[in-house]
Amino acid sequence: MNGNEKMPGEERRELILATLQKADRPMTGKELGELTNVSRQVIVGDITLLKAKNEPIIATSQGYLYMHAPVGPGKIEKTLVCQHGPEQTEEELNILVDHGLTVKDVKIEHPVYGDLSASIMVSNRQEVKEFIRQVQEANAVYLSKLAEEGIHLHTVIAETEQQIEKAKIALKQSGILVE
Known part of the structure; x- marks a missing residue:
């Protein structure tokens, strides 16, 4: 965390979702925590809430990944x-x-x-x-x-x-x- 003011929960989850949707690689809880100025543990809770809203986010060994499509075109x-x-x-x-x-x-x-x-x-x-x-x-x-x-x-x-x-x-x- 960088000492900035903590972001409200709904706003933070929207930013997490937008970040994961744009990412070209898995994002760690630590990275998302630094982006939103909260701990990794808070990010874990946010991810759980996003998954409960049927957002296709998966946890991989490299971090969180937003699953845009089951298989890319031509795959x-x-x-x-x-x-x-x-x-x-x-x-x-x-x-x-x-x-x-x-x-x-x-x-x-x-x-x-x-x-x-x-x-x-x-x-x-x-x-x-x-x-x-x-x-x-x-x-x-x-x-x-x-x-x-x-x-x-x-x-x-x-x-x-x-x-x-x-x-x-x-x-x-x-x-x-x-x-």
Whole structure:
């Protein structure tokens, strides 16, 4: 925070929403807090209120993202079924991003809660590295570890079908792809 007067809640949420809609990258709670002169914790509450108003905001490992459209023009979205232990997570994600894919999310079927999903939104090795670091620092459990036999789904976004097919071949060679 920069010492300026605190912005009223509704005005702050409008600014947060406008900022996220214009952003070309995820924005962290800290960045949004500095912009609006409030703490990151206040931003978390504001994001929750915006989501309650059906604003398509997702929390990724890099920050908050406004989802303009499910898939950009000319993009292909597919779901891949994978299975591996936690030790292969970085390898799996690197294979996908190395083939030009964006890994949008991970989904599992939990025996008690049913379908669970989490946003990942990584598209290069640096973002994968940061995602893995955040999971380790938080001592978090990978969602795939909560699934029966580690089976999980990834929604991926690509420019071409060929990128997806090549990534599938590489995942299969690593013993990760379930067909």
